[in-house]
Amino acid sequence: MSAPLLEVNNLKVSFKMFAGEVQAVRGVSFTLDKGEVLAIVGESGCGKSVTAQTIMRLTPTPPSFIKDGSIIFDGKTDVTKLSEKQMMKIRGQEMGMIFQDPMTSLNPTMTVGAQIAEGIRKHEKLSKSAAMRRAVELLTLVGISNPGERINQYPHEMSGGMRQRVMIAIALACHPKLLIADEPTTALDVTIQAQIMDVMRDIQEKTGTAIILITHDLGVVAEMAQRVIVxxxxxxxxxxxxxxxxxxxxxxxxxxxxxxxxxxxxxxxxxxxxxxxxxxxxxxxxxxxxxxxxxxxxxxxxxxxxxxxxxxxxxxxxxxxxxxxxxxxxxxxxxxxxxxxxxx
Incomplete structure (x- = not known):
């Protein structure tokens, strides 16, 4: 039996605050197999997003710190022991993340095509023109019409649903083995939510990417997930x-x-x-x-x-x-x- 893609063991993450220590994650353990869709559900403040961001090593340090535990990725790498320089090689290339609010996650001063191409050029060493061609392919993959024109638009020129699709394209740009979707349908209307989930399901089936879905929406969980953590x-x-x-x-x-x-x-x-x-x-x-x-x-x-x-x-x-x-x-x-x- 092959090793799981991700193995989280007794993870404990705290935040040092003026009033004391906030114990945000208190001994979380789980595994994720290759190609699997795992949902993590619970109320706001239960530690879902902190767990996901710690896997990507995106929690600000300080005030956050990992008290205990390990995060074994792809059977060999303990993410908690890596330097920021080493993590930069993994983020985007091995792991991708879709954030809650695409309007605040996307750079308002860059076109969406440039933002998609940025990771491709960094990790795959492609030329600017080749990276932009890949950006057009990715926008097509996530269901954006007229991708050749859209790559030259800025985030504010797009609707919320289109911005979320751009976020998915950025996360998938370098074919990561793991995709973390942190509340990917928050603040979208029901119709657009359904479209975004259809896009993610279709991409998962085509690429075999493993997905961790962070959500409080049990309807989304019922549609997407194979396993659930509460x-x-x-x-x-x-x-x-x-x-x-x-x-x-x-x-x-x-x-x-x-x-x-x-x-x-x-x-x-x-x-x-x-x-x-x-x-x-x-x-x-x-x-x-x-x-x-x-x-x-x-x-x-x-x-x-x-x-x-x-x-x-x-x-x-x-x-x-x-x-x-x-x-x-x-x-x-x-x-x-x-x-x-x-x-x-």
């Missing part, structure tokens, strides 16, 4: 394949996320479910389970000791919850979680 307060609380998480989930936080998805077959007058309370302060994370204060099934041990991951329906489906313990009271999974995403 994060809360800087930790992985549940992980498994798509069906495991959507139909066999065992963590109350996962139930809450699924129950909050609107259903087309439900009573329109019914109130949309929500998770009460707020996430914990990561300046001083709780001693026990971070979700205990918001969990309707919390027990005394949940406040005192953090649960370990236990297998649920197979070796790849695990959940960190004391309800999995043989001595815990039996709790029925909420009905809403069982089909809350069927019609997304």
């Amino acid at each position: 994060m809360y307060a800087g930790k992985v609380v549940e992980q498994g394949d798509l069906n495991d998480i959507f139909y066999k989930s065992q963590h109350p936080y996962t139930w809450g996320l699924l129950s909050s998805v609107p259903r087309l077959d439900s009573d329109k007058k019914a109130a949309l479910a929500s998770i009460p309370g707020t996430p914990p302060d990561l300046f001083a994370p709780p001693k026990g389970c971070a979700f205990a204060a918001r969990c309707p099934y919390a027990m005394k041990i949940c406040q005192e000791q953090d649960p370990e991951h236990l297998p649920v329906s197979g070796p790849t489906h695990t959940a960190a919850c004391w309800l999995m313990h043989p001595d815990a009271p039996k709790v029925e999974r909420p009905v809403a979680a069982g089909g809350g995403v069927t019609h997304v």
